[in-house]
Amino acid sequence: MCSSGYASEVMVIYGIQYQLMSVGSMAKKDEKSEKNIQDAARSMLDAQLGVLRKAAVSQAEVFGSFLSSLQTFTESGAVFKATVQKAGRISIPEAERQALKIKEGDLIQVIVVPIKRS
Numbered sequence: 001m002c003s004s005g006y007a008s009e010v011m012v013i014y015g016i017q018y019q020l021m022s023v024g025s026m027a028k029k030d031e032k033s034e035k036n037i038q039d040a041a042r043s044m045l046d047a048q049l050g051v052l053r054k055a056a057v058s059q060a061e062v063f064g065s066f067l068s069s070l071q072t073f074t075e076s077g078a079v080f081k082a083t084v085q086k087a088g089r090i091s092i093p094e095a096e097r098q099a100l101k102i103k104e105g106d107l108i109q110v111i112v113v114p115i116k117r118s
Contacts, residue, residue, distance in 0.1 A: 081115065 078096040085091070090110075092102060102108060 078092075078100060080093055080096055082090040082092070092108075096102075
């Protein structure tokens with residue numbers, strides 16, 4: 001999936017590829033056409049590297065944001081595994097209840113992430 005931010009870079013890559021095909025299809029190979037091919041290849045490589053760098057930076061930013069959110073969540077909450085019992089019930093381990101001062105009747109928020117499907 002290509003985001004709109006990369007559309008211009010992709011178009012540049014396609015344009016350079018077209019130039020390479022055009023220059024490469026010339027019947028007479030001389031020094032000038034060889035230089036044109038090398039220049040076009042360098043331009044295409046630079047454009048591709050630019051797209052990859054932007055994608056990597058974007059992924060790093062998203063992952064960093066996720067880790068920050070996770071850290072905030074775990075600082076004020078608890079992360080543990082639980083098995084779903086009859087009627088969909090789960091138990092909060094005693095250590096977590098004590099650490100978070102959770103008592104019977106307290107209202108809590110639960111985020112469910114399945115880790116294993118049977």
